[in-house]
Amino acid sequence: MHESSLQDTIAQYRRDGAAVVRGAVGSDSIARMRKAVDGELASPVATATEYVSDGGSGRFYGDFFIWLHNDCFAALMRSPEIAGLAADFMPSNEVYFFYDHLLVKEPDTAEATPLHQDLPYWPLAGEQIISIWIPLDPVSEESGAVSYIAGSHRWGKMFAPQGFAEDSGFSEQYAEMALEPPPDLEEVLETHRQLSWDVEPGDVIVHHPLTLHYAPGNRSSDTRRRAIALRYVGEETRYSDRPGTFIQNPKLRPIAESIALRDGDPLRGELFPRVWP
Numbered sequence: 001m002h003e004s005s006l007q008d009t010i011a012q013y014r015r016d017g018a019a020v021v022r023g024a025v026g027s028d029s030i031a032r033m034r035k036a037v038d039g040e041l042a043s044p045v046a047t048a049t050e051y052v053s054d055g056g057s058g059r060f061y062g063d064f065f066i067w068l069h070n071d072c073f074a075a076l077m078r079s080p081e082i083a084g085l086a087a088d089f090m091p092s093n094e095v096y097f098f099y100d101h102l103l104v105k106e107p108d109t110a111e112a113t114p115l116h117q118d119l120p121y122w123p124l125a126g127e128q129i130i131s132i133w134i135p136l137d138p139v140s141e142e143s144g145a146v147s148y149i150a151g152s153h154r155w156g157k158m159f160a161p162q163g164f165a166e167d168s169g170f171s172e173q174y175a176e177m178a179l180e181p182p183p184d185l186e187e188v189l190e191t192h193r194q195l196s197w198d199v200e201p202g203d204v205i206v207h208h209p210l211t212l213h214y215a216p217g218n219r220s221s222d223t224r225r226r227a228i229a230l231r232y233v234g235e236e237t238r239y240s241d242r243p244g245t246f247i248q249n250p251k252l253r254p255i256a257e258s259i260a261l262r263d264g265d266p267l268r269g270e271l272f273p274r275v276w277p
């Protein structure tokens with residue numbers, strides 16, 4: 001991307017809380033990641049969650065921290081083309097990896113991704129935090145494109161996290177935060193600008209941790225929607241031991257037990273490697 005158009009995109013990201021960067025990831029990486037994702041889907045590990053309830057059509061699959069057992073995910077999050085974008089957008093001189101999040105919606109999946117902000121789920125504090133959402137298939141509104149509420153990252157609010165499914169095991173623990181629920185989606189859409197992009201493999205969407213976003217199910221009967229969200233932090237981001245964050249979910253206990261950080265520490269250590277420069 002030309003330096004001037006990258007700067008324009010960064011300015012738009014700061015204003016709106018989300019932006020698209022076209023052609024950021026090479027086709028070899030996409031091909032490798034498709035294979036890696038299909039391998040994960042064929043043999044789910046203990047941290048994975050199926051969000052479609054028994055008997056429902058399609059499949060909505062989520063998993064985290066896959067890089068710890070999958071070298072393709074580790075190579076992707078370390079790749080300079082992506083880590084460098086995180087450095088430019090946050091901005092931060094140094095970039096540390098927080099975690100990867102696989103979100104797959106197969107054709108004919110009704111389950112939506114609820115309206116939410118990311119930061120309330122996370123044991124983090126600070127401004128230098130960014131998600132880079134990497135589609136591995138062409139994505140349109142019909143197949144589950146993510147939509148962002150423009151400017152919501154500047155509302156000065158933290159809304160209660162939402163479980164992606166009633167029985168995913170996360171909902172009860174999020175209640176511990178006693179935050180106000182997110183606004184009603186229909187009302188927000190009537191009164192605020194919505195940002196959403198049709199994307200091709202190779203394009204990525206960056207979003208701020210306080211931007212409200214959601215995604216419909218995948219209504220397509222033949223187009224898969226495989227996507228990986230990579231979460232990065234900067235040199236000033238701190239660990240926060242607020243109660244109820246996703247790291248306290250029993251499924252993540254083996255990972256959480258390896259975190260030797262105290263409230264207020266910078267996010268460092270083997271679990272959060274430096275990936276830039």
Ligand SMILES: O=C(O)CCC(=O)C(=O)O
Pocket residue numbers: 103113118131133146213214215227229
């Ligand atoms: O892929 C989706 O459906 C939602 C993505 C999302 O919520 C995120 O990356 O934070």
